[in-house]
Amino acid sequence: MKFTVAVSAFLLASSAQAASFRRRLSFERIAGYEPRSQVTDHNAIDLDQQAIEIQLAMGTTESFNAASKIYTDGAFSKSVAKVQLASPLTSSVAEGDQITGLNADGAEVVGTAYASYSTGADVIEIQYRTLDLQSSYVGCQVGANPNPNTVGCFAPTGTLSINGEGSVSYTYNPLTDNGNKRTIQGFSTAAKEKMHDCPNCPYSTYKKFYDYYGAFDYANQWVLAAFDGSRTSFSNGNADFGIYGFEGKGEAIKKGTAFMNIWMYVIREMEDALDDCQEGCSIENCNDDPVHAWDEAVAFYTGSLEGKDGSGSGVLLHALADKRCENFKTCGDLANDVTGTSHVNLEIFRQFSIGLNKLLQAQCSSAREQKERIEQLMAVPMIQGALRYAYIIDMENNSGEKAEAEGATFAAAVLPLVHACNADAAATIYDSLRVGNNGSANFQKVKSAFESVYECMGIRAEYVGGYYDMTTGQYFKGAAPAGVSSNSGPNVGLIVGLTVGGFVFLLLVYVLSVRRGKRAAADVQNKLEQSEVAQEQPEQPSVEASEVM
Structure with a gap:
């Protein structure tokens, strides 16, 4: 009898759990991620970014004014x-x-x-x-x-x-x-309130940026200076955009909005999720807010243009990671291909999913591991962008304002992280890629400076890869990944790491499922046993309403 009750309890628990699971997965996916809350409006912030880029590409005073209005006033969110x-x-x-x-x-x-x-x-x-x-x-x-x-x-x-x-x-x-x-400018102008002065603040990563630039709205100041063609007034990392025409200013703006303003706000939403999370409290009672904030982080990282499966053409960080993996041969599961989804995106979305499951289980402290890992991985495409333009400026003798502005902005997006590890390395990168370097970038110095802080930044060299020439099937001269001297063979170290990481992920999902199943099964079994006990009791005479009165 007990065996029958246990089996029945398991089947009923599985059915109840599946029904609950389906209810929670009723929202449209974001590049494969399954949000548990409505974030379609947040996801649309990339339409602002797209509209800004369209106006900048026209290269006129009128179009730049229109782009500026979209930046400050918003349009779609x-x-x-x-x-x-x-x-x-x-x-x-x-x-x-x-x-x-x-x-x-x-x-x-x-x-x-x-x-x-x-x-x-x-x-x-x-x-x-x-x-x-x-x-x-x-x-x-x-x-x-x-x-x-x-x-x-x-x-x-x-x-x-x-x-x-x-x-x-x-x-x-x-x-x-x-x-x-909701505006892209607001992501930066609200940073002091939401990332520095709030409870549990300042957030560690944001503090590195504030400490380096000496400005709470450093990203906004970068973008406004580019629009105005003026000079920033930071403690470090200044840029004078007065030397640029529409092309250079446009690159500094569109990369600054996406990879400085929005990038930091992704981190803010993850931190907000952890702040809202109450350890051990079920989502039915008090864990809605952290899950929603986590979903918002995914939306701001990805945007609506990537579509449900991530195959679209976006303009935010997700799109950048996929573009740079083609340049550095870091696409795919093994980070060893030049087509497909970047390994960075695959790993970030794996971490997003693990973090979501932990928040659903109110494992707040443990979810911080995913937040920190995502932060580290998000820096990789910016490093790749800085390396790419350092190579273009130095080795290809391209000192045009477009390449210079792109290199300078990619560097600006990660220099505070480098500086927190090694001030000399940050100075080396800045000197080579600053606005107005007049073609004096030194690729090897930039490459060595970045490589010297990978461990401190929590980044594997294999994730960054090397600047790759698809026409020859070889890395560009002197641009191979750190520690790689040939182009043959798969990335063994990364394969081992992926195997272990994949096993841990599956184990975590299994453990969480078992825990949920055991709790639900226990509840159902108790109800069934109570029902059996009730059936064994002698029938009680019915009580009429008049007798109760």
């Missing part, structure tokens, strides 16, 4: 309408209260109060509702968007219903009063 009410509110409105109205075609538009408003307020902001499907995540995309989409915006005039009650008349201009509360 966290869309909000600011409306003028015909009469003041007769009762207060709480942040998050549902507000509905109609668009210009008479279709319903749903939003929520962006903030709390007291009785008597006559101007309110309404955040548009976002959907689970990335392709239709929001219908109002205006802000600084050069091609505004107003289909899903509130009509210029009409009435609003708040929490399904009453109607309040309003007016506004859809093209000027629809804006965005």
